[in-house]
Amino acid sequence: MxxxxxxxxxxxxxxxxxxxxxxQILTSIFSGSSARELGTSNRVNAxxxxxxxxxxxxxxxxxxxxxxxxxxxxxASVHGHATERMFWTTMIIIGIVFVLTQVLLFGYSYKxxxxxxxxxxxxPHNNKIEIIWTIIPAIVMAALVFxxxxxxxxxxxxxxxxxxxxxxxGKQFNWLVRYPGRDMKLxxxxxxxxxxTNEFGFDLSDKSGLDDFVPGEIHIPKGHPVLLKIRSRDVxxxxxxxxxRVQMYAVPGMPTKFWFTPTKTTDEMRAQLGNPxxxxxxxxxxxxxxxxFAMKYKIIVDEPDDYVAWFSQQKSFSxxxxxxxxxxxxxxxxxxxxKAAAVIETPAAKASL
Amino acid sequence: MxxxxxxxxxxxxxxxxxxxxxTHDEHALHDDHHHDQHWLFKYVFSxxxxxxxxxFLITGIxxxxxxxxxxxxxxxxxxxxxxxxxxxxxxxxxWVEAGKLNPEFYLALVTMHGTIMVFxxxxxxxSGTFSNFLIPLQxxxxxxxxxxxxxxxxxxxxxxxxxxxxxxxxETGPAAAxxxxxxxxxxxxxxxxxxxxGMTLWLVSMALFIVSQLLGGxxxxxxxxxxxxxxxxxxKLPLTIWSFFLTAVLGLLSFPVLFSAALLLIFDRSFxxxxxxxDIYIAGQALPNVGGSPILFQHLFWFLGHPEVYxxxxxxxxxxxEILATNSRKPIFGYRAMIGSLxxxxxxxxxxWAHHMFITGMNPFLGSVFMFLTLIIAVPSAVKTxxxxxxLWRGNIxxxxxxxxxxxxxxLFISGGLTGIILGNAALDIQMHNTYFVVAHFHLxxxxxxxxxxxxxxxxxxxxxxxxxxxxxxxxxxxWLTFVGVxxxxxxxxxxxxxxxxRRYYAWTGFDMFSQFADLNKFISIAxxxxxxxxxxxxxxxxxxxxRGRRATENPWRSTTLEWTTPVVPGHGNxxxxxxxxxxxxxxxxxxxxxxxxxxxxxPYSKTTSSNLPYENxxx
Numbered sequence: 001m002x003x004x005x006x007x008x009x010x011x012x013x014x015x016x017x018x019x020x021x022x023x024q025i026l027t028s029i030f031s032g033s034s035a036r037e038l039g040t041s042n043r044v045n046a047x048x049x050x051x052x053x054x055x056x057x058x059x060x061x062x063x064x065x066x067x068x069x070x071x072x073x074x075x076a077s078v079h080g081h082a083t084e085r086m087f088w089t090t091m092i093i094i095g096i097v098f099v100l101t102q103v104l105l106f107g108y109s110y111k112x113x114x115x116x117x118x119x120x121x122x123x124p125h126n127n128k129i130e131i132i133w134t135i136i137p138a139i140v141m142a143a144l145v146f147x148x149x150x151x152x153x154x155x156x157x158x159x160x161x162x163x164x165x166x167x168x169x170g171k172q173f174n175w176l177v178r179y180p181g182r183d184m185k186l187x188x189x190x191x192x193x194x195x196x197t198n199e200f201g202f203d204l205s206d207k208s209g210l211d212d213f214v215p216g217e218i219h220i221p222k223g224h225p226v227l228l229k230i231r232s233r234d235v236x237x238x239x240x241x242x243x244x245r246v247q248m249y250a251v252p253g254m255p256t257k258f259w260f261t262p263t264k265t266t267d268e269m270r271a272q273l274g275n276p277x278x279x280x281x282x283x284x285x286x287x288x289x290x291x292x293f294a295m296k297y298k299i300i301v302d303e304p305d306d307y308v309a310w311f312s313q314q315k316s317f318s319x320x321x322x323x324x325x326x327x328x329x330x331x332x333x334x335x336x337x338x339k340a341a342a343v344i345e346t347p348a349a350k351a352s353l
Numbered sequence: 354m355x356x357x358x359x360x361x362x363x364x365x366x367x368x369x370x371x372x373x374x375x376t377h378d379e380h381a382l383h384d385d386h387h388h389d390q391h392w393l394f395k396y397v398f399s400x401x402x403x404x405x406x407x408x409f410l411i412t413g414i415x416x417x418x419x420x421x422x423x424x425x426x427x428x429x430x431x432x433x434x435x436x437x438x439x440x441x442x443x444x445x446x447x448w449v450e451a452g453k454l455n456p457e458f459y460l461a462l463v464t465m466h467g468t469i470m471v472f473x474x475x476x477x478x479x480s481g482t483f484s485n486f487l488i489p490l491q492x493x494x495x496x497x498x499x500x501x502x503x504x505x506x507x508x509x510x511x512x513x514x515x516x517x518x519x520x521x522x523x524e525t526g527p528a529a530a531x532x533x534x535x536x537x538x539x540x541x542x543x544x545x546x547x548x549x550x551g552m553t554l555w556l557v558s559m560a561l562f563i564v565s566q567l568l569g570g571x572x573x574x575x576x577x578x579x580x581x582x583x584x585x586x587x588x589k590l591p592l593t594i595w596s597f598f599l600t601a602v603l604g605l606l607s608f609p610v611l612f613s614a615a616l617l618l619i620f621d622r623s624f625x626x627x628x629x630x631x632d633i634y635i636a637g638q639a640l641p642n643v644g645g646s647p648i649l650f651q652h653l654f655w656f657l658g659h660p661e662v663y664x665x666x667x668x669x670x671x672x673x674x675e676i677l678a679t680n681s682r683k684p685i686f687g688y689r690a691m692i693g694s695l696x697x698x699x700x701x702x703x704x705x706w707a708h709h710m711f712i713t714g715m716n717p718f719l720g721s722v723f724m725f726l727t728l729i730i731a732v733p734s735a736v737k738t739x740x741x742x743x744x745l746w747r748g749n750i751x752x753x754x755x756x757x758x759x760x761x762x763x764x765l766f767i768s769g770g771l772t773g774i775i776l777g778n779a780a781l782d783i784q785m786h787n788t789y790f791v792v793a794h795f796h797l798x799x800x801x802x803x804x805x806x807x808x809x810x811x812x813x814x815x816x817x818x819x820x821x822x823x824x825x826x827x828x829x830x831x832x833w834l835t836f837v838g839v840x841x842x843x844x845x846x847x848x849x850x851x852x853x854x855x856r857r858y859y860a861w862t863g864f865d866m867f868s869q870f871a872d873l874n875k876f877i878s879i880a881x882x883x884x885x886x887x888x889x890x891x892x893x894x895x896x897x898x899x900x901r902g903r904r905a906t907e908n909p910w911r912s913t914t915l916e917w918t919t920p921v922v923p924g925h926g927n928x929x930x931x932x933x934x935x936x937x938x939x940x941x942x943x944x945x946x947x948x949x950x951x952x953x954x955x956x957p958y959s960k961t962t963s964s965n966l967p968y969e970n971x972x973x
Binding site: 086 | 689
């Protein structure tokens with residue numbers, strides 16, 4: 001009933017608005033104001049252009065300054081400092097162009113508003129000016145491309161040989177992380193072996209997988225290159241770590257990688273931010289379904305010594321899940337038997353034909 | 354303003370009058386014949402380009418309102434993630450669960466908003482309306498090369514829209530994998546319910562939409578190449594036509610690639626192929642597919658997807674060039690440079706697609722190449738901007754509603770375009786990819802800009818479409834509310850993006866690092882919803898003016914191009930008599946020595962000896 005009432009009131013309001021509008025038009029026609037309209041309304045709009053430029057510009061500058069600290073996630077990686085510098089340098093360059101062009105746009109709009117008896121200046125082209133303003137952006141772009149290209153090649157270049165390796169696997173809707181264990185080799189996995197306990201699809205017939213461990217949070221050492229091996233077992237995800245300026249898709253069927261060097265431990269960052277509860281976070285940044293917005297994982301940057309201590313305390317997956325190991329062996333034996341049977345059966349079957 | 358208007362004879366110039374006096378019997382008969390057409394063929398299954406244009410426009414308005422409503426819904430969620438949505442139950446039904454929006458439905462909202470706005474509004478609604486309406490009128494043709502194909506183009510679009518619309522009401526919801534429909538999410542109903550029937554209908558709808566685009570595109574290209582009137586050389590075409598022409602070329606070359614992507618995806622979804630699927634374990638089951646690549650889909654998708662943003666923006670650029678020149682009463686500055694930059698943008702738009710994929714695991718060397726090509730495209734865009742500014746310089750500017758929206762377009766294009774320089778840089782894209790920085794960037798540079806181009810076009814050509822004027826005061830109100838609103842929405846969105854907020858998040862409340870901008874998000878939501886409601890001023894003005902607007906004259910803006918030499922409401926065949934011939938370029942505004950401050954294209958140089966430049970005297 002109330003909804004109906006509200007709708008009725010809205011409808012009546014619309015009717016009233018329509019009538020008022022009609023009245024306004026009729027009066028303006030009778031008073032003959034439409035002939036003079038260009039004069040007043042043109043001036044009003046021209047002034048509004050300047051008001052927009054000044055008030056809008058001031059509001060923009062104020063809000064940008066006001067939010068500046070909030071919009072910069074603290075940086076904790078080596079390449080992050082470089083890209084951050086480049087980001088703000090580029091921002092300054094485009095900021096200058098932004099201010100210049102907007103001031104000209106609204107300034108000209110105001111200055112060259114229609115005046116009775118004034119005639120526009122017939123100025124169809126000027127090759128000199130046009131060449132200049134083609135070449136200048138081209139040069140600036142070339143410089144930016146070159147800087148970007150150098151940084152990009154450095155970041156995406158091969159990881160140092162001594163990098164700490166870990167694997168991050170995305171799934172709906174959380175992350176799974178795997179370290180290679182003492183042998184520094186990640187074991188073979190097979191997506192067909194995945195089940196509720198063996199979430200990685202460990203193929204434990206591969207011995208290098210026996211010491212792999214699956215912790216509940218990521219630990220990485222400060223000042224040491226870290227190589228992330230990234231994959232997904234269902235849909236696309238993206239490993240996104242804003243504090244380290246790290247982002248890379250997790251693609252099913254195509255392993256990807258990203259390496260970086262963390263520069264601040266979690267404790268150092270907590271002290272710097274004055275926030276004892278601070279933690280580095282890993283988020284998913286490629287739409288992956290219902291839980292996309294909640295794929296959070298904790299990253300802890302340790303001093304190298306602490307990292308080593310943590311690393312040596314971890315129990316391997318096979319050790320923690322002896323039943324998986326056993327069932328895998330069983331599966332494997334069955335597979336072998338089946339294969340053998342197939343080998344025997346085929347000639348037999350053929351013979352029986 | 355009415356007092357300033359010249360008489361029809363003045364507008365058409367001497368030559369126009371004499372030529373139209375030579376009766377053209379055949380066509381006159383033709384005209385009469387069409388007057389007693391059945392209404393069904395006159396207004397519904399019409400082959401007249403002007404009617405088809407209006408059909409595209411009104412359908413586009415419908416979709417724009419729907420697309421805007423969807424965005425208001427998800428902005429409610431983003432602005433007030435903790436509050437109850439119970440009050441929306443009467444509309445959304447089961448998608449509100451225990452007072453909360455269903456997260457999958459949220460993703461469906463985002464997906465449908467993107468799909469509707471990009472394809473149905475800014476591709477079909479914008480280019481469909483104005484390419485159809487203006488190409489024959491401005492090149493001096495009676496109609497499109499094939500009126501029948503043109504009609505099919507609209508009706509394919511219509512059916513495609515019906516299918517997309519139906520998909521919204523499915524039990525499992527519409528497509529929800531983002532408007533880019535990346536597989537495997539879009540291929541597997543186990544991954545998200547929207548990838549079931551919703552996605553099937555999405556693909557079918559898009560396939561029909563592509564057919565519509567191709568039918569339209571072939572027509573636009575053929576008409577521009579073959580049906581130009583006497584004297585209308587390519588170098589005398591208005592910039593609108595150049596932009597529609599190149600837009601059609603882009604569409605014709607890129608939409609088939611999207612079609613192939615859609616087809617392969619249909620195969621993967623329904624016939625067990627593995628083009629895009631490999632090594633997948635989902636819903637407790639390992640799928641048999643191996644060897645496919647989800648990245649392949651992205652290459653195919655963006656091979657259309659990137660030209661698509663230019664398909665959206667170039668018609669707006671063309672119309673804005675035209676409107677800026679007309680209302681500054683000045684020739685567009687650097688006409689040839691404007692064509693050159695359109696050509697440059699068109700060419701480059703085909704070789705920059707992988708900048709959407711820098712961090713997908715694609716070979717980094719490829720990333721370097723695409724970064725280089727992407728940043729080059731800033732040069733023609735910069736040239737266009739400078740030329741627009743130079744057009745305003747020392748003009749005699751009349752702020753019609755169309756002019757306001759054109760100035761707004763330039764402003765938004767600058768603001769949005771500049772941040773493209775950041776995103777095109779692969780090293781910076783590592784952090785910015787898929788954040789709200791990207792969302793803010795493309796909503797300014799192609800979303801809002803193209804919308805402004807659309808509004809400018811509607812206000813400017815409304816008199817020729819419906820024979821009446823739109824209300825200018827409401828136009829001003831609409832412009833200022835929208836302009837301020839758009840900036841209030843998208844400027845702060847950059848801050849959120851720089852802070853690294855990911856897009857397509859149902860809520861950011863789960864993360865400490867994304868917790869700092871709750872107030873700003875609320876602010877953005879309020880601004881977005883208000884800006885959306887401001888659009889109803891336009892809707893009212895539009896429909897009211899169709900029936901009750903002030904009556905228009907033949908050439909209310911005192912413009913030079915051919916469409917203004919037609920009667921107030923051009924009938925079938927556009928010109929009652931012979932089609933006027935063209936003698937000069939379309940931008941003879943405020944020419945020194947000329948009596949009036951504009952000389953229409955159909956006025957020969959022999960009639961304007963006082964204003965001719967030295968070389969123009971020998972031109973005939």
